[in-house]
Amino acid sequence: MSILVNKDTKVIVQGFTGKEGTFHAEQCIAYGTNIVGGVTPNKGGQEHLGKPVFNTVKDAVIETGATVSMIFVPPVFVADAVMEAAAAGITLAVIITEGAPVRDMQAAKAYAVKHGMMTIGPNCPGIITAEECKIGIMPGNIFKKGNVGLISKSGTLTYEGANQVCKEGFGITTAVGIGGDPIIGLSYKQLLPMFEADPETHAIVMIGEIGGDLEIQAAAYIKEHITKPVVAFIAGQTAPQGKRMGHAGAIVSGGAGTAAEKMAALEAAGVTVVVSPADIGKAVKKVLNK
Amino acid sequence: MNIHEYQAKQIFAKYGVPTPRGIVANTPAQAVANAHELGGKIWVVKAQIHAGGRGLGGGVKLARSVSEVETLAKEILGMTLVTHQTGPEGKLVQKVYIEEGADIVDELYLGVVLDRAKEMPVIMASTQGGMEIETVAHDNPEKIIKVAVDPAIGFQGFHGRELVFGLGITDPIEQKKFISFASKLYKLYMENDAEMIEINPLIKTGSGDFLALDGKMGFDDSALARHQDIEDMRDISEEDADEREASQYGLSYISLDGEIGCMVNGAGLAMGTMDTINYMGGTPANFLDVGGKANAETVAKGFEIILKNPKVKAIFVNIFGGIVRCDRIANGILEATKMVDVRVPVIVRLDGTNAPEAAEILKNANIANVIAATDLADGAAKAVKAAKGEK
Numbered sequence: 001m002s003i004l005v006n007k008d009t010k011v012i013v014q015g016f017t018g019k020e021g022t023f024h025a026e027q028c029i030a031y032g033t034n035i036v037g038g039v040t041p042n043k044g045g046q047e048h049l050g051k052p053v054f055n056t057v058k059d060a061v062i063e064t065g066a067t068v069s070m071i072f073v074p075p076v077f078v079a080d081a082v083m084e085a086a087a088a089g090i091t092l093a094v095i096i097t098e099g100a101p102v103r104d105m106q107a108a109k110a111y112a113v114k115h116g117m118m119t120i121g122p123n124c125p126g127i128i129t130a131e132e133c134k135i136g137i138m139p140g141n142i143f144k145k146g147n148v149g150l151i152s153k154s155g156t157l158t159y160e161g162a163n164q165v166c167k168e169g170f171g172i173t174t175a176v177g178i179g180g181d182p183i184i185g186l187s188y189k190q191l192l193p194m195f196e197a198d199p200e201t202h203a204i205v206m207i208g209e210i211g212g213d214l215e216i217q218a219a220a221y222i223k224e225h226i227t228k229p230v231v232a233f234i235a236g237q238t239a240p241q242g243k244r245m246g247h248a249g250a251i252v253s254g255g256a257g258t259a260a261e262k263m264a265a266l267e268a269a270g271v272t273v274v275v276s277p278a279d280i281g282k283a284v285k286k287v288l289n290k
Numbered sequence: 291m292n293i294h295e296y297q298a299k300q301i302f303a304k305y306g307v308p309t310p311r312g313i314v315a316n317t318p319a320q321a322v323a324n325a326h327e328l329g330g331k332i333w334v335v336k337a338q339i340h341a342g343g344r345g346l347g348g349g350v351k352l353a354r355s356v357s358e359v360e361t362l363a364k365e366i367l368g369m370t371l372v373t374h375q376t377g378p379e380g381k382l383v384q385k386v387y388i389e390e391g392a393d394i395v396d397e398l399y400l401g402v403v404l405d406r407a408k409e410m411p412v413i414m415a416s417t418q419g420g421m422e423i424e425t426v427a428h429d430n431p432e433k434i435i436k437v438a439v440d441p442a443i444g445f446q447g448f449h450g451r452e453l454v455f456g457l458g459i460t461d462p463i464e465q466k467k468f469i470s471f472a473s474k475l476y477k478l479y480m481e482n483d484a485e486m487i488e489i490n491p492l493i494k495t496g497s498g499d500f501l502a503l504d505g506k507m508g509f510d511d512s513a514l515a516r517h518q519d520i521e522d523m524r525d526i527s528e529e530d531a532d533e534r535e536a537s538q539y540g541l542s543y544i545s546l547d548g549e550i551g552c553m554v555n556g557a558g559l560a561m562g563t564m565d566t567i568n569y570m571g572g573t574p575a576n577f578l579d580v581g582g583k584a585n586a587e588t589v590a591k592g593f594e595i596i597l598k599n600p601k602v603k604a605i606f607v608n609i610f611g612g613i614v615r616c617d618r619i620a621n622g623i624l625e626a627t628k629m630v631d632v633r634v635p636v637i638v639r640l641d642g643t644n645a646p647e648a649a650e651i652l653k654n655a656n657i658a659n660v661i662a663a664t665d666l667a668d669g670a671a672k673a674v675k676a677a678k679g680e681k
Contacts (some may be wrong), residue, residue: 076516
């Protein structure tokens with residue numbers, strides 16, 4: 001078992017024939033992901049990487065029955081691509097592109113929600129169900145099948161965490177890189193219940209960062225609803241307080257989103273919080289061997 | 291990207307958001323000319339730097355004569371202004387804004403910022419203008435009115451009513467003026483892809499008008515490509531030279547106080563590496579994210595920038611290759627040792643994509659200063675030891 005995606009998930013790629021899209025789609029296909037086609041306007045009817053290319057997401061969905069889209073289009077086209085996917089009936093869009101304007105993402109996310117489409121990212125490594133389905137840019141070989149679910153804001157810390165878990169002799173069910181932009185799709189609060197419900201997942205690793213209050217919300221949720229052990233790391237304990245101009249950002253959510261605040265909230269929720277990311281693997285071993 | 295007060299007020303003026311009249315000056319002579327041009331009997335001389343708290347730091351002063359404008363401009367121009375937002379090193383003042391004096395009856399606060407939880411802009415207003423708004427948020431959170439505006443519907447009448455009734459503005463003419471002010475501010479926030487706007491204080495004058503006495507604006511860097519007029523307002527002198535140089539090579543660099551230089555891929559792992567060094571008793575000298583497109587040239591540049599800092603006693607290269615290929619980083623380290631005098635031990639941990647090839651490259655090169663590490667904990671421990679001069 002796993003969450004959200006598995007070996008049967010039909011995936012299309014938006015921005016399929018571009019440099020990034022091509023490189024990573026090829027890697028995903030090699031990993032075993034069921035990529036059923038891609039979308040690049042004006043290249044409909046062609047074949048790319050042995051898969052059909054369509055002009056629109058709508059055509060691709062009708063022809064292939066795809067439910068998930070992996071988005072690689074340039075930053076200014078991201079919102080358009082996300083909304084096109086939502087309008088075409090895609091149920092999950094994984095947005096890899098970095099640098100999408102925040103205002104665009106506000107509109108795109110609101111539209112996606114209205115159409116019942118989940119999103120992951122933007123500016124994230126994607127999602128991977130170990131040894132079944134990789135939708136993103138992570139090095140697939142480090143994710144061995146196992147019983148640990150992973151949720152991370154940071155791409156490279158996703159790899160670091162997964163690698164340690166696997167080196168300790170455990171493995172991953174599904175790992176999700178949610179991204180750290182101001183507006184993101186699925187977050188801890190939506191993903192935690194999915195892992196809680198997944199019988200194969202026995203423990204959850206949660207990697208956060210300074211800024212915002214998603215980790216604080218997650219802590220409150222864990223306290224009330226999560227029975228499986230959770231290991232967490234918050235990056236940025238030693239980050240300097242930024243040289244800021246105003247204060248408006250910090251007071252919206254009533255806190256500055258410091259690492260200390262988040263670590264304390266998670267600890268109070270019964271989460272095993274590690275001070276260094278080098279201890280993630282050991283902590284997972286400890287909670288699973290209890 | 292941030293801009294100066296005088297630039298924010300230029301944008302305000304374009305959208306009809308009322309401000310006192312003012313003109314920016316680079317020299318005391320210009321300041322005097324500006325005071326003459328503005329006329330009146332009272333002027334305010336305001337230091338233009340990208341930081342708040344200027345008044346408390348001595349960067350905003352009242353002048354009651356033109357000769358006083360000159361004296362104050364001489365005093366403020368060229369001073370290093372230290373406020374709670376500049377850091378202890380302060381900021382050099384290179385411009386002053388000469389503004390006409392205002393008849394202040396009341397001081398309010400008004401800001402627009404993204405509410406991440408609601409995923410839409412929120413307008414914040416308070417009667418506690420002129421005060422540190424973070425203090426107000428902490429001590430009297432009920433004194434801050436927050437009105438979220440869904441961009442799909444835009445600023446509506448009810449948003450305005452929530453603001454004025456929340457602030458206790460009862461006079462219908464004043465209500466109308468304030469609502470107009472807020473709706474224009476929302477419009478310019480959206481149209482310019484602003485990240486935040488803050489007006490503190492927003493004043494009410496004796497004639498019942500509302501004026502932006504201050505103005506701070508920051509913009510979404512990802513959207514600057516579609517706002518050339520905003521990009522043109524960039525003041526390079528307000529940015530850290532090393533950070534700027536690094537960004538030209540796709541590197542994200544922030545200097546810190548410690549002794550261990552860090553070169554890492556990904557912001558999260560970079561922060562995690564700093565945290566681990568700290569945890570093991572060392573101190574990070576910098577944050578450096580080489581990004582996803584790192585190659586030999588960028589790695590060499592990274593070494594150069596890190597080594598500019600004389601405090602650096604060891605460098606920890608911590609790469610978990612996903613898109614970044616470890617063999618490229620290894621070659622970059624070799625290049626760097628040829629191009630730059632790498633005078634300190636370099637601890638290298640390369641994991642992920644093409645890590646075995648990278649290990650081979652470094653082994654064959656056999657460079658004296660390079661120490662291999664097996665994982666994050668091992669690398670951080672070796673870096674902390676090396677910085678202390680231990681083997």
